[in-house]
Amino acid sequence: MQSKLQHIALAIGILAGSTLAQAQNQVTIKEPWVRGTVAQQKATGAFMQISTDKDVRLVEAKAPAAIAGVVEIHEMAMEKDVMKMRQIKGLDIVPGRTMELKPGGYHVMLMDLKQQLKGGDVVPITLTFEDTKTKSRFNQEIKAPVTALGGGNAAMPMKPAMEHKP
């Protein structure tokens, strides 16, 4: 009898666990990519499209220390007529509207790069989101492929999604 109860408790625990995992997994990240670098380059950007079912805030981003020593969330802003980027504490993601991190806008900044990032490389990035209501935090892992530089196309990293826009 006791073992049966234990089984039931275990089953409930597993169910609760999976429900929790589903509840936390309401952020969708599409088309992540990292801009490739030239040798000795110390920083680059990671870009992606983020959508959500509930109000969340992107509060932190991390990458392996072997790739980037520092990772920050950045915005672009005008400062004395000059477009500059600067760190922000968080980025609000609201339901029903895709937040696009793209060159010239919000981005995840990879700094203190430990190695050159070449086409075909993949950068694992851990994004931490905070539920705006409950303040609970959860992580989401992404694998962002590196788009190659060079070929005379350095100013225009290939981004297939853009080709489909009207």
Ligand SMILES: [Cu+2]
């Ligand atoms: Cu930046």
